[in-house]
Structure formats: C-alpha cells, structure tokens
Amino acid sequence: MAPTTEVQARFGPSIPGTDPSAPLLAVEELRVEFRTRAGIAKAINGVSFEVNSGETLAILGESGCGKSVTAQAIMGILDTPPGFITGGQIKYRGVDVLKRSKEERRQIRANKIAMVFQDALSSLNPVFTVGFQLAELFRKHRGMTRSDGKKRAIELLDLVNIPAARQRVNDFPHQFSGGMRQRVMIAMSLALDPELLIADEPTTALDVTVQAQIMNLLADLQRERNMGLILITHDMGVVADVADRINVMYAGRIVEKAPVFDIYAKPSHPYTKALLESIPRVDLKGQQLNVIKGLPPNLTQIPVGCSFSPRCRYAQDVCKADPPPPLYPVQPGISSACHFWKEVRGDE
Amino acid sequence: MSEPLSTMSVDNPAAPAAPVGPGEPSKDQSASLWSDARRELLRNPIFVISSVYILIMMSFAFVPKLWTRVDPQDCQLNYGSGEPMFTPGHWLGTSQRGCDYWSHTVYGANPSLQIALYATVGIVAIGLPLGVLAGFYGGWVDALISRLIDIVFALPFLLGALVILGMLRKYSIWTITLVLVVLGWTTVARIMRGSVIAAKNLDYVQAAKALGAKNSRLMFRHILPNAIAPVFVIATIALGGFVAAEATLTFLGVGLQEPAVSWGLMISRHDDFIETWPHLTLIPVTVLVGTVLSFILIGDALRDALDPKLR
Amino acid sequence: MGRYVVRRLLQFIPTVLGTLFLLHYLTSMAIQFGGNPVRSLFGDRTPPEEQLRQMTEQFGLGDPCLQQKGNPCFGLFWERMQDIFLRFDFGQSLAPRRDVTDVLADALPYTIKLTIIAFIVEAVLGLAAGVLAGLRNGKFSDYVVRIVTVLMISVPIFVSAVLVQKFVGVKFGNWLRQDLDAPEWLGRGLFGAAYKAEFPWLSLILPGIVLGMLTLASTARLTRGSLLENLRADYVRTAKAKGLTTNRVIGVHTLRNSLIPVVTTLGLSIGGYMAGAVVTEGVFRVPGVGFTILKAIATGEPMVLIGLTTVLVLVYLVLNLFVDLLYAVLDPRIRYE
Numbered sequence: 001m002a003p004t005t006e007v008q009a010r011f012g013p014s015i016p017g018t019d020p021s022a023p024l025l026a027v028e029e030l031r032v033e034f035r036t037r038a039g040i041a042k043a044i045n046g047v048s049f050e051v052n053s054g055e056t057l058a059i060l061g062e063s064g065c066g067k068s069v070t071a072q073a074i075m076g077i078l079d080t081p082p083g084f085i086t087g088g089q090i091k092y093r094g095v096d097v098l099k100r101s102k103e104e105r106r107q108i109r110a111n112k113i114a115m116v117f118q119d120a121l122s123s124l125n126p127v128f129t130v131g132f133q134l135a136e137l138f139r140k141h142r143g144m145t146r147s148d149g150k151k152r153a154i155e156l157l158d159l160v161n162i163p164a165a166r167q168r169v170n171d172f173p174h175q176f177s178g179g180m181r182q183r184v185m186i187a188m189s190l191a192l193d194p195e196l197l198i199a200d201e202p203t204t205a206l207d208v209t210v211q212a213q214i215m216n217l218l219a220d221l222q223r224e225r226n227m228g229l230i231l232i233t234h235d236m237g238v239v240a241d242v243a244d245r246i247n248v249m250y251a252g253r254i255v256e257k258a259p260v261f262d263i264y265a266k267p268s269h270p271y272t273k274a275l276l277e278s279i280p281r282v283d284l285k286g287q288q289l290n291v292i293k294g295l296p297p298n299l300t301q302i303p304v305g306c307s308f309s310p311r312c313r314y315a316q317d318v319c320k321a322d323p324p325p326p327l328y329p330v331q332p333g334i335s336s337a338c339h340f341w342k343e344v345r346g347d348e
Numbered sequence: 349m350s351e352p353l354s355t356m357s358v359d360n361p362a363a364p365a366a367p368v369g370p371g372e373p374s375k376d377q378s379a380s381l382w383s384d385a386r387r388e389l390l391r392n393p394i395f396v397i398s399s400v401y402i403l404i405m406m407s408f409a410f411v412p413k414l415w416t417r418v419d420p421q422d423c424q425l426n427y428g429s430g431e432p433m434f435t436p437g438h439w440l441g442t443s444q445r446g447c448d449y450w451s452h453t454v455y456g457a458n459p460s461l462q463i464a465l466y467a468t469v470g471i472v473a474i475g476l477p478l479g480v481l482a483g484f485y486g487g488w489v490d491a492l493i494s495r496l497i498d499i500v501f502a503l504p505f506l507l508g509a510l511v512i513l514g515m516l517r518k519y520s521i522w523t524i525t526l527v528l529v530v531l532g533w534t535t536v537a538r539i540m541r542g543s544v545i546a547a548k549n550l551d552y553v554q555a556a557k558a559l560g561a562k563n564s565r566l567m568f569r570h571i572l573p574n575a576i577a578p579v580f581v582i583a584t585i586a587l588g589g590f591v592a593a594e595a596t597l598t599f600l601g602v603g604l605q606e607p608a609v610s611w612g613l614m615i616s617r618h619d620d621f622i623e624t625w626p627h628l629t630l631i632p633v634t635v636l637v638g639t640v641l642s643f644i645l646i647g648d649a650l651r652d653a654l655d656p657k658l659r
Numbered sequence: 660m661g662r663y664v665v666r667r668l669l670q671f672i673p674t675v676l677g678t679l680f681l682l683h684y685l686t687s688m689a690i691q692f693g694g695n696p697v698r699s700l701f702g703d704r705t706p707p708e709e710q711l712r713q714m715t716e717q718f719g720l721g722d723p724c725l726q727q728k729g730n731p732c733f734g735l736f737w738e739r740m741q742d743i744f745l746r747f748d749f750g751q752s753l754a755p756r757r758d759v760t761d762v763l764a765d766a767l768p769y770t771i772k773l774t775i776i777a778f779i780v781e782a783v784l785g786l787a788a789g790v791l792a793g794l795r796n797g798k799f800s801d802y803v804v805r806i807v808t809v810l811m812i813s814v815p816i817f818v819s820a821v822l823v824q825k826f827v828g829v830k831f832g833n834w835l836r837q838d839l840d841a842p843e844w845l846g847r848g849l850f851g852a853a854y855k856a857e858f859p860w861l862s863l864i865l866p867g868i869v870l871g872m873l874t875l876a877s878t879a880r881l882t883r884g885s886l887l888e889n890l891r892a893d894y895v896r897t898a899k900a901k902g903l904t905t906n907r908v909i910g911v912h913t914l915r916n917s918l919i920p921v922v923t924t925l926g927l928s929i930g931g932y933m934a935g936a937v938v939t940e941g942v943f944r945v946p947g948v949g950f951t952i953l954k955a956i957a958t959g960e961p962m963v964l965i966g967l968t969t970v971l972v973l974v975y976l977v978l979n980l981f982v983d984l985l986y987a988v989l990d991p992r993i994r995y996e
Binding site for chain 3: 072075077079106107108109110111114115117119122123124125126127128136137140141172174188
Binding site: 495496498499502503504505506507510511513514515516517518530588592593595596599601602615619622623633637640645648 | 678682692693809810815934935955961968972979
C-alpha cells in the first residue's frame with residue numbers, strides 16, 4: 001500500500017471508524033479461556049480498564065494471573081487454539097477490534113499498538129541481524145527500500161542509546177548483552193510510532209542495575225512521544241516511579257485499581273496489602289519476611305467465591321459462599337474487589 | 349535402511365517436570381514418571397496393538413511349536429516342479445521347494461528377532477556406559493569418546509556391515525550381530541551423552557553435588573534415573589531397525605544362507621515369482637514390515653509417554 | 660566464521676584417518692578371521708599354492724599381518740594411505756585386471772544420477788509433506804502425512820525396491836507395453852523394470868524414487884517437528900506482534916529457523932543413499948557403484964570391495980564436513996561463538 005499523505009507515511013493507514021476523542025484503549029469485560037486436555041482454564045474472567053495517551057497503567061500480579069494473556073489478547077496474538085476470547089470488548093479509539101477483520105487487526109498491530117516482550121533473547125529471531133529485523137518494519141509497512149530501512153534502523157538504535165549503532169546494526173541478537181538486547185526490542189516496538197506500547201515484564205530477565213536504565217528509557221520515550229503505556233509486571237518496586245495508575249490482577253480478575261501513590265500508602269485489597277508486605281524492607285531488617293501463604297487457584301477449577309479467599313486473612317464465610325465481589329468504589333479513582341475493603345484499609 | 353537407528357529424531361525426554369529439593373532423591377519423581385507413563389501407554393491403543401503383535405512374533409520366534417507342528421526343513425521336493433502346492437495340512441501352501449510356508453513364516457521370525465535382540469542389548473551395553481562416561485566426566489574423556497563416536501558414525505551403517513560381512517564370508521547369527529553392534533552403538537552413546545549432560549545441569553543435581561554427594565551416588569541416584577528414558581525409546585526403535593537390517597543383509601546375500609529359515613531369505617528366494625505367486629513374497633513382507641512398524645510405533649508411544657513436556 | 664571453519668577442518672583430518680583406519684581394521688580382521696578371500700575365487704577347487712600366493716600378492720593382501728588374528732596391520736594401513744592420498748591408487752581388480760579407480764570411474768556417473776534423482780524426490784516431497792503437516796497440525800492432512808511416513812519408515816528399502824520393481828516396472832510396465840502399446844520412452848524407459856542404456860535418465864527415475872523414499876519420510880517428520888517447535892517460539896510471536904503478514908511470519912521467520920536441522924539431515928541422507936544404492940542398483944540392475952560392490956562380493960574381489968567402500972566413505976566424510984559448514988552459514992549462533 002503506497003503511502004498517500006504525510007501522516008500515513010509516518011503513522012500508516014488510519015483505521016476506519018475510529019474516534020480521536022475516545023480513550024486510546026478500553027478493555028471491557030474481557031474473558032479468555034484455554035481449552036486444554038486437562039480442562040478449560042479460565043485465564044481472564046471479566047477484566048476492564050482504560051489507558052489514555054501519555055498515561056502509564058501498570059498491571060500487577062503474580063505469574064499466571066492472566067497479565068500476559070491480557071496483553072496477547074489486546075495484540076491479537078493469542079495462540080488459538082488453545083486460547084479463546086469468549087467475551088468482552090477491546091476498543092481502540094472507540095472501535096471494538098475483536099469485530100474487525102484479521103487484516104485490520106494486523107494493521108493495528110503494525111501501526112498503532114506495539115509490544116515489548118520479556119525475554120529479548122528468545123523474542124528476537126536468532127538467525128537475522130537486528131538491522132534486518134528493524135528494517136523489516138519499514139520495508140513491509142512503509143514501503144521503504146532496504147538501504148533506507150537500514151538507515152532508519154541505525155537511527156532507532158541511536159534513539160535507544162546503543163553505542164556504535166552503525167556497526168551493531170549488522171550484529172545478531174545473541175551478540176548483544178541482555179540490557180542492550182532489551183533496548184533493541186524497545187527500538188523495534190517504537191519503530192512505527194505506535195500510540196500505545198504494551199511492555200510485558202520488560203525488565204524481569206535483566207540485572208537490577210540494568211532494570212532501572214531500561215525503565216527510565218521507557219519512561220523517557222513515553223513522555224517524549226505522549227504514548228499510552230501498559231506496563232505488565234509482578235514487581236511492585238519497578239512500577240513505583242513510572243506508573244500513573246495500578247491495576248492489581250489475581251486469578252484472571254482485577255482486584256484493585258488505584259493511583260500509584262494510594263496503592264503504596266493505603267492498599268484497599270488484602271492481596272495488594274499482602275504483596276506490599278512481602279517486599280523485603282531495609283528498615284525492618286531482622287524480622288521475618290511476610291510471604292503470602294498458599295498458591296494461586298488452579299484456573300481450571302476456580303472456587304465459587306472470591307478466588308483469593310483461601311489465602312486471605314480477612315476472609316469470612318461470605319467470601320466463599322457469595323459470587324466473587326464486584327469492584328466496590330472506595331474513593332474517586334480507587335476501587336477494590338473485596339467485601340471488607342474498609343477493614344483492609346483500616347478506615348473507621 | 350542405511351541408518352535404521354537414526355531414522356527418527358528423538359527428543360530429549362530427560363528433563364523432569366519439576367526439580368525436587370536436594371534432600372529428596374529423584375527416586376520418587378522418576379517412579380511417578382514411569383507409573384504415569386505406564387498408565388498413559390496402556391490407554392494408547394496403538395501401543396497395545398503393537399505390543400500384542402510383537403508378543404505374537406516373539407512367540408513365533410522362541411516357541412514356534414505353539415503355532416505349527418510341521419518342521420520347516422521337512423520339505424517334499426517331489427511335490428512338484430517349483431510350483432507351490434495347496435494340499436491339506438499346508439494352509440498357506442508350500443514354498444517352491446515343497447516346504448510348508450506357514451511353518452517357514454513362523455520359524456522365519458527366529459533369526460531376525462534373535463539378531464535384533466542381541467544387537468540391541470549389545471549397542472546398549474556399549475553405548476550406554478560410554479555415553480554416561482562422556483557426559484558425566486566431560487573434558488578429555490568426553491573428547492576421546494566423542495571422537496570415537498564420530499569415527500564409527502562416519503562409516504555408513506549398512507554399507508559398513510555389507511563390506512565387513514562380504515570380507516568375512518562367515519554368515520551366522522553371531523557374526524551378523526557382532527557387525528551390527530560394532531557399527532550401531534554410536535546412536536545410543538550420543539543420546540545418552542546428551543541426556544546425561546542435560547540431567548547433570550539440572551538444579552537439583554547441582555544442589556546434590558554442592559552438598560557433597562559422591563560421584564557414584566550422583567550418577568546412580570540423581571542422573572541416571574532421569575537420563576535413561578530416551579535410551580528405552582531409541583532401543584525400541586533400534587529393535588525394528590535391526591530386524592530390517594538383518595533382512596536387508598540376507599537379501600543382499602551377506603546375511604543368513606540357506607538352509608536357514610528367515611523372512612529375508614523367503615523374500616529373496618521368491619521375489620522373482622511375484623507375478624505368478626505373489627503370496628510367496630507378500631506373506632514374509634507383511635510379517636517383516638509389521639514387526640518393524642510395531643517396534644517403531646512402540647518407540648514413538650514410549651517417547652510421548654516418557655516426555656512430561658508433552659503432557 | 661573463519662575460526663569455526665579452521666577448527667572444523669582441523670577436526671576433519673583425524674576423523675578421516677580414524678574412519679579409514681577403522682574400515683581398514685575391520686576388513687583386516689574379517690580377513691584374519693574369515694581366511695584368505697582369494698581362496699574363494701577358486702570356489703570349491705583347491706588352488707595350487709604358488710598361484711594362490713601370487714594372486715594374493717597381486718591383491719595387496721600378501722602382508723603376513725593378515726594371518727595374525729587381531730593384528731591391526733599398521734604397516735599395511737600406512738602403505739594404503741600413501742597409495743590413496745599420494746598416488747590416488749585404490750588397488751586392482753583381478754578379473755578383468757583393472758585399476759579400482761577405473762572401475763569407479765565407470766560406475767560413478769550412474770550412482771551420481773541416481774543420487775540426484777533421489778535427492779530431488781526426498782527434498783521436494785519430504786519438505787512439502789513436512790511443511791503441510793506442520794501447518795495443519797492436528798488436521799486431516801497432518802494425520803495422513805504422519806501415517807504414511809511411519810509406514811514408509813517401516814518398509815526396508817529392499818522390500819520397497821522389489822515391490823516397486825515387480826508391480827510398477829513389470830506388471831504396470833507390461834500392461835503399458837503390451838496392452839496400451841505405449842511409446843518406448845514411457846513403457847521401457849520410465850516404467851521399465853531395469854536400467855536401460857538408451858534411457859540414461861528416464862530409466863533411473865523409478866530406482867531414484869525408491870532410493871529417495873528411504874529418507875523422505877524421516878525428512879518429512881523432522882520438518883514437521885521442527886516447524887511445530889518453531890511456530891511456538893517467542894520470536895514468531897514477536898513477528899506476529901510486528902504486524903507482519905502470516906505469509907511472512909511463516910515463510911520467513913519460522914521456516915528459516917525450522918529448516919536448519921532439516922538441511923543437516925538432507926545432507927546426511929546423501930550418505931545414506933550410498934548404502935541404499937547397493938540395494939536399488941542391485942534390484943534394478945543399474946551398473947553403478949552399489950551394483951559393482953554387490954558384484955565384487957559375489958565374485959570375491961576384495962580390493963574392489965575395499966577400494967570402492969573407501970571412496971564412498973571419503974565422499975560421506977566430505978559431505979559431513981560440507982553439511983557442518985553449511986550449518987554454520989545458516990545458524991549465526993554457531994558461526995560466532
């Protein structure tokens with residue numbers, strides 16, 4: 001497709017039916033299940049959230065809680081089978097992408113929403129140079145020639161502060177260090193100026209010192225470009241400086257939503273509280289670390305009531321008997337899926 | 349069938365599902381791997397049918413009297429001039445030489461399966477310890493054994509067997525077995541070396557090592573139970589490969605010679621009459637291919653059952 | 660890359676010498692335990708001592724070490740290595756008296772043609788079937804490919820050769836020739852029961868297909884497995900997330916990786932053809948290297964047997980080396996370690 005206008009040349013074709021005033025991304029009541037030999041695993045059970053341009057939303061939770069599945073569902077790269085989206089909507093600028101054709105979803109992936117994966121070593125193709133993998137985007141989506149694509153690839157590597165970009169563009173992924181590889185991954189995601197970036201555990205595979213550099217890089221780029229950013233992580237320390245809002249997920253549900261400051265100051269859900277207590281703290285040296293007892297539920301057999309109740313110190317009979325609690329509004333901007341959020345917060 | 353042992357890729361099913369603590373030997377875990385595998389196998393119809401078929405062929409080979417009372421050497425040449433006879437008592441008729449064909453089919457299993465069994469025991473007996481040594485000790489031991497494996501592996505299996513037997517000119521079950529073992533052990537050694545290296549690097553083995561477990565204990569309690577599974581797979585497939593190899597060598601004239609009774613000889617003796625009496629070729633072909641196929645299918649089923657990653 | 664090539668070449672020399680020594684040792688032992696092979700040239704007759712000694716000497720088998728069981732005959736090996744690598748001399752055949760290299764030169768073109776046909780059959784059909792099955796995992800065509808390949812693996816090559824020759828070459832061929840009055844090239848060439856000099860390529864197609872079937876099935880299975888494994892890989896997910904078309908995600912990102920192990924087996928299968936060629940050439944009477952080897956066994960020409968095998972083993976080793984280098988070209992992780 002030949003670019004017709006200047007805007008298209010930079011951002012790719014626009015998606016028909018989009019409303020620029022609608023939220024950048026709105027996920028509503030999303031449900032995903034995995035149909036496996038062992039049974040049907042309900043990975044996501046009614047998740048809703050919104051992200052706007054220039055905003056960072058952190059999705060926080062233990063491994064297996066459905067964070068990455070959410071991201072893959074938004075991108076449209078869920079492996080089907082075994083994964084199936086069984087309900088809900090994913091709206092990009094007001095358009096439910098689940099109702100759009102495969103081709104349009106591919107255009108959205110290419111131009112509007114990009115993703116950074118956890119393990120850059122396995123997520124980059126081992127047999128192509130990073131230059132090829134970057135230039136490929138310009139060649140296939142912007143109709144550039146090989147040499148122009150390569151020029152842009154070098155610019156991108158410069159952008160993510162990879163030294164000697166001109167030489168390194170011809171290197172293969174395994175020739176980079178872990179941090180540099182993740183920078184390549186970020187460069188790739190930014191290549192076509194996406195409006196929304198989903199970063200799935202972007203720093204988990206990295207050393208602690210490198211983690212901070214990568215997070216700062218992501219935050220800087222997001223601010224400069226006024227992108228929406230969804231940051232998926234299990235690490236409460238990582239999100240504190242970067243995120244605006246946090247959604248805490250547990251067993252395929254969002255259990256708490258709050259601005260980042262409030263979460264740390266006064267968690268409203270027992271799970272969030274337990275997560276915070278399990279962070280090792282320098283000022284409490286010598287004390288036993290609080291761990292969350294038990295394991296997350298088996299997603300093929302989620303209990304009837306609140307799925308956190310078996311591990312919850314606030315749990316009462318109602319938690320196990322009643323259907324899972326809805327998100328109760330706690331304060332403007334804060335909600336909690338706990339019948340006893342008042343006790344958890346220590347209000348009254 | 350030049351490399352009957354390597355016709356199939358064998359994934360490494362050695363990696364266990366989850367590492368156990370250093371204090372807890374891997375015994376329980378591998379026991380459950382095997383009992384899970386048994387349950388899985390018994391539910392697999394392909395495995396069950398193939399196993400029953402192999403059991404029947406084994407009984408052909410080792411208790412032929414169960415199936416026929418006719419001695420395969422008891423041939424009546426006066427039956428005719430090279431024409432198979434269908435007379436009472438010979439339900440598959442006779443061979444060209446007036447020998448009972450059913451009895452030949454039953455007794456013909458013996459050399460193939462004997463050679464396959466001995467050769468498989470042989471390649472495991474040589475390949476397994478060498479592979480374990482190479483994988484476990486590494487360094488110059490590994491370098492030496494790996495080089496040896498490379499050298500033997502560079503002799504094409506069937507071609508090598510053909511030449512050695514052609515020079516030796518003594519064709520018996522034992523010489524054929526010996527040649528097959530000498531040229532065939534490398535596959536087992538390679539697989540074993542790889543899976544021992546994989547098992548050695550598992551966290552709990554490292555942990556046991558850090559706790560000061562002796563080499564012998566490391567090897568027999570921690571590494572071997574986890575690394576041995578692929579050898580079962582490869583050995584089963586090798587059984588089929590050797591049955592085919594024996595028949596091929598016999599067909600080429602460097603295997604068993606008449607008056608021995610074997611499927612390979614039955615095929616090579618009668619393939620020229622396939623137009624007039626196709627059954628004389630097709631009967632031995634069917635039992636032979638069925639045997640090879642069954643061993644391969646059992647090997648496949650074993651691999652699927654022993655690989656926890658696939659479950 | 661340079662260092663890898665140098666290292667691989669340095670490893671190659673001892674492997675070649677080791678393999679040739681192993682072949683030498685095994686054949687020497689066969690002579691030591693099986694008795695002087697020259698004797699068998701006379702069949703049941705007992706040859707005069709003097710004539711036997713002379714002929715044994717002519718065959719290069721006069722070395723006394725060949726009568727001591729277990730003696731590795733290092734001296735003889737050294738002589739033969741010099742003959743082979745310095746004088747390009749692989750010994751002589753006796754009846755008729757010719758250099759083995761000449762015998763080889765006569766036979767080789769047929770075997771090369773046969774190998775080319777077999778390789779094309781294997782590569783094209785094997786890859787196509789494997790890719791089809793991999794992309795349609797769990798669907799009907801996948802099951803068909805899996806069942807057919809496992810059946811093909813279970814049929815020893817001499818069985819498939821005999822069955823194809825008799826049923827296609829003879830029965831179907833006779834029908835074409837007699838009932839349909841088919842043209843020569845079709846009835847006698849393509850569907851002939853044996854090699855015919857008038858149809859140097861056509862009459863090799865049937866044996867070539869049989870030979871290719873030997874490894875076709877394992878190539879298809881390997882391709883399928885490798886493709887399935889790579890389709891699950893993280894970088895394929897990345898390629899999808901980049902908004903690339905399905906054709907590009909599979910055709911470029913997945914296949915490029917999946918084919919690395921397949922190329923290796925394709926290369927090695929050419930080595931497998933050398934043994935398989937003995938069977939197919941024997942059955943279809945193609946006067947190639949394999950057929951000559953069979954003839955040498957039947958008539959008891961030890962030097963032809965050893966000489967031709969040595970050549971085939973050398974070719975196999977060179978192919979192995981070539982495949983290893985190709986591997987490094989295809990997989991950058993090996994190239995730069």
